Amino acid sequence: MTIAHHLDDATLMRYASGDLDEAFLVVVATHLAMCDRCRKAVRDAEELGGEMLFACEPADMNPAALNALLNRIDTDEDAGKPVSPRPQPVQGGLPAPLARKVGQSLDTVSWRRIAPGVKRHVIDTDTATSSSLYMLWIAPGVAVPEHGHGGSEMTLILSGAYRDDLGRFGPGDIADLDEHVEHQPRVEDGAPCICLIATETRARFSGLIGRLMQPFVGI
């Protein structure tokens, strides 16, 4: 998979430090599962955490902590095993962070039509968050109304492709956009585009179609 659009460096650091809410974490982790380059970049960003942990001023521990821990490992039910078995590769299917939410295949996702040529599947989050997480299915040739963002928005392409001012976005590409960016994606002819989206707050569509679509798309 050739990926042209990657995570913003600030997003890499938010992932490494643990500062993404559930909606954005699912999108970022799904991209990471598809993108070798961003996985490496995240490892670098995590090294900063390792360095800060290594160099930080140690806190006073409860003197009983070490013995409590040693007792726990002695009575650990896994103690008999030399080491935990390494996880087995999962064959095929969607990346694990997305599969947890929608199942193994895009074919079994239930879509709800929200506008001509646009279907949506809302993904429930387990934790309370002001962000929303959903997938869109957009028919070939359809242009999504021009919109800016009230907050950050991330769009990860799962299949098909669209184009906008920023270029072509195909499978694995992520549009990691700031609040100020306006864009008007148009899906390429030939195949529908399925994407996974997290938005911080409702995006503002401009123009008449946008205002008509707003209550349906809810983005």
Added chain:
Amino acid sequence: MAPGATQVKTLERYDGDPDFTALMSRICERDRAAFETLFVHFGPRVKALMLKSGAEHSVAEDIVQDVFMSVWRKADYYAPERGTVSTWIFSIARNARIDRLRRQSSKPYEDISEMELEAPDPDAEEELALVQRADKVADAMVELPDEQRQIIELAYMHDMPQSEIAKRLSLPLGTVKSRMRLAYAKLKQKLEEIR
């Protein structure tokens, strides 16, 4: 433990510190003394991380116990060619912080690290470069301007969301983001020197 572990021994940076990579190999062999040594060094630091992140003492102690149970159980997952022991422990601690303090699920992080384990080991050239990684990361930290270091410390050590960092420092969110990007660029530039 993966081949190449012995090369990484040179990661030891400060006189008198134990060789953590060698300790990890011994922990894989269920060596309790090695585990104790690792705990004595990192336990109080993981606790400090949790305190800075806003945990009460008792909760912080509790999380330290959980983090080190994971270290013991998952010792074999540690891959020296992919990063330092401190970074591996940081990531386990970060996941525990997400689960316990943010009350979110760290499962997506586990999915990604499990994928990493399935990926083929890096080639010899990449491995050689990784030997010097910790030094380069430390250099990058030292060379960061205070205004950037402060932001990444608040993010990584104090578990502060970027929006809160902006409020706390009375900066526009965009400035916080751009300083994070600059800090990452410095890190990348340092790491490029060995790639």
